[in-house]
Amino acid sequence: MGEKSRAREGLRAYRLIAGMWIRSTMAYRLSFAMTAFGGVVVTGLDFVAILLMFSQVDVLGGYTLPEIAFLYGLSATSFGFADLAIGSAGRLGARVRDGTLDTLLVRPAPVLAQVAADRFALRRIGRITQGALVLGGALVALDVDWTPVKVLLVPVMLVCGGVIFSAVFVAGAAFQFVAQDASEVQAAFTYGGQTLLQYPPTVFGKELVRGVTFMFPLAFVNWVPAAYVLGRPYPLGLPEWAAFAPPLVAVACCASAGLAWRAGLRSYRSTGS
């Protein structure tokens, strides 16, 4: 079986499982609406914190409120895409622990697709909505000379950011084959990374920025390309073309996450019964 048909098969399995979970969610419409709205409020708290800060200051790390809202919107929306698509993979540790992963292994569908679509939670569109609202507000409030390239870069950032965060989720899931109980470590990189990117790079220490640029390339979700859009100096004095690197970074992230996933899956030993 070729790689291509495997990918198609995976997508098909993903669509079927996710569709099943959506139908099951929609059996309780009011509950769905309430939890989705609750999700908007919970994730919106991060932005309320930023608003509270700006009730006391005019700039933070040299960035104005619309500029930070732009970073926030990009980070939250792209993270929201990844969380919706593949966030369920974060529960892998629980499946390894209680042995229910075995059920997924014997089914004739790629395990990653099954894990990603497991308990597919449509209510997570709350996060995307909240991020998109902030992003929309920022785009209106920003004082930027829009060029076609800059306009095009915004959707590119959202897609590549979503892919990069998805790769982080997959790598985190792969780690859970080994870690099991330590699944919370993943949150430091997913939710932590998302929170980090909501603030401008000028706020953070050099070492931290260097780490999330070269070792763990979250900076390409928004910091570097957004610096181009906003006409700001690049973090760490990166070259001009770095703003257009996100697609490459996204591909590289997927490749390494895929390798990590395979290694993790191969090392899996069932708990037995």
Add this chain to the structure above:
Amino acid sequence: MGSARLYAAVAAGGFRRYATYRAATAAGVFTNTVFGLILVYTYLALWDERPHLGGYDQAQAVTFVWLGQALYATLAIQGGGFETELMERIRTGDVAIDLYRPADLQMWWLANDVGRALFQLLGRGVIPFAFGVLVFPTALPDDAGTWLAFLVTVLLAMVVSFAIRFLVALSGFWLLDGTGALQVLMVTGIFCSGMTLPLNAFPGPLGDIVRALPWAAQLQMPADVLMGEADPLPAFAFQAAWAVVLLAAGRLVQSAATRRVVVQGG
């Protein structure tokens, strides 16, 4: 007295139960440290722009961050203590077993939760705090009396935190599905306790309101007592008053729930 020994045993059980999951504890320590790092830099930028915001200097703002990370799990600020378990017992009807045990429902879970909180203070609180103190300039007192007063505020904060979550858990008698109530608990906990921003840095009347709410007893009071921003006695009084009011409310709701609500299951 017999009942004191019983509740001590329940508390010890709560402590030991959480102490079992070492890898999870280590993971929590790591995550709290990472979040502390991120938050510290944003606070430093904020206090750079507005020195003495809320009466804190930079070192105090940094201390507040690491204290928040240290007490985050201890005080179950966004939930995650006994309340999900009690709600599940209410939903399934298992709570009926709890009710005919020769122990008081509220005291039982209080003892259990204090045991959990004490473990998480030691297991998850100490290391992120020590990391923060070693890496960043912090404002810590050097007299033992202040540290002792701080520990008292932390104990009182545990009781206030429990009392809030007990009320939320009891809502399960009427709501059955606790998702919404837990979400409200999460939002109020994070926002009103000062996890997003110290309450003294909140602007205007909003600040006055959040500083009077029970969540102010959780993180703000211990932090202010530790850093010498608040006198211990009024802080104790504020926390104890909220603890008494909320525990009494919990008791009232409990008696209403057990008298009027038909337990699920059969």
